[in-house]
Amino acid sequence: MLGIEVRERPSILKDRKKKYFRKNKGNYAWAYFMIAPTLIGLFILNIWPIIQTIYLSFCSSGDFGKFIWMGGGNYVKILTDRTFWQATVNTFLFVLLSVPGAICLSLLTAGLLNSKIKGKALYRTIYFLPVVAAPAAIAMVWRWLYNKEYGLINHMLLFFGIQGPGWNTDPGIALASIAIVAIWSSVGYNMIILLAGLQNIPKSYYEAADIDGANPFRKYFSITLPLLSPTLFFVIVLSVMRALKQFDLVYMITGIQNPAIRQTRTLVYYFFERGFEMDDKAYASVIIVFLFLIIMLVTWFQFIIQKKWVYYN
């Protein structure tokens, strides 16, 4: 990628290098020393916790933070837990409401910013602003915009004679309202990655198409999209994963004691509720193991169908 080709090295150098490694077994010691902090940390903070979470999912939460082994009981219990199934449905619904919109808008803005226009840097900055704002803060801002009586959105609708709903309290639309915020705050991020992908497409393809007299749409669908598809695939996989793990916006926008929570509760929100508000960490572990399986399945599925549409050179 740096434009450096791998050259055949003179054999003397190769031998010297081999000898160097043979003589200096100490270099392996350096390697272990250098990976030690990361690996120890990974083991304690990540690998062991995965095992422990799976273990906890087979336990029940006792008093004083004790966990008692009970086999698959939690898994049986969760299958009949209506709240869990509702949360699963909500999570998938949230993916469908947020990801396609965000991807389309990111593609559109990236495409427009890739043309020869003035003020590119300014647009890029503005679109990226929501990405660096903490979800907790922007959720508060959107709560205010969504406010039924005094929110800006309903004020604007009133201007057209429409009485707007309670965007974050009406159970029928609360999840869509959260999806809008998710789209708003992720377009800039996706756009930057897609823009980098667009800039990697060699100009010569377009020149060839110009000679053939292809129109812009033809060029977009025959050149741009196929060559962008690996980047696009990457962005979609990441977006779906992120949407499946949605918590912050639900927590902040729906909030506590909101009638709409039944329709907005995602799996991670339910995990948080069970694990830390109701302090049943064993049951919460089952929820998160389920989510883990869902994410694995969805990602695996995406890798299967990518063969149908992602174009690799």
Place this chain on the structure above:
Amino acid sequence: MNIKHMFDGKINDKMVYGFLIHTILIIGAVIMLLPFVWTVLTSLKPLHEVTRIPLTIFPEEIKLENYSLAMATLPFINLYINTFVMIIARIICAVVFSSMAGYAFARINFPGSKILFYLVLIQMMVPAQIFLIPQYLIVAKLGLLNSIPALIVPGLVSAFGTFLLRQFFKALPSDLEEAAILDGCNQWQIYRRVMLPLAGASLSALGIFTAVFAWKELMWPLIVNMSMNKMTLSSGLATLIGHYETSYPVLMASAFIAIWPMLLLFVIFQKRFVEGIALTGTKG
């Protein structure tokens, strides 16, 4: 009929396209900016002005007390310090440990390197919430709940950073270390003197990525630190939900206090931010 004929050929296709593109982009920009602008405008109005119909766009009377009221509702000085310390500590850990491990994985062919690298990849592929309960139990066992170190714990090591830096070091040409090897440097010296100085762009990308990620984090600070003085900006703001719901100007002042530092940093260093995100995005 084609538009250009109406203007005697003075307007060409290019200008029409340009006009269309700018129109769409400006509409988008307004949507992106409006929530921020509205936050600031609301935060400056007295309460009776925001609950009036029809609404006023610009404040008729500027009420800066909303900001002092917000500062009285939440200990923002503490929240700033906590957030700042957490971010700096996480950046240092990520940059130091990831560059070391990334180098070793990329350039030293030591026994077990493949298997150990899989551990790094596993961490990147599973949802972070799966670590959450055990991490919480560890922090609780160490008696670190409600402390600043608790905020740093999940960021002590960065699998993503290790991966990113490994990709970077792997792409460097091999003649670089050969000269150093002939000079008799050991691997640490090669890393420290030859390789690390080249990694500036990747390290700053990792630093930015780590900072933005930590800045946005909500669930972890929410569960480990319940006492107000040990919270971060995000978790502190979350405590306002369900309380003070009707004093919108104060709420918006609070939100703005929590938003502006990173916005400012971004506007100043935007080139680095954007390059960093593009790098982490295309490599990750």
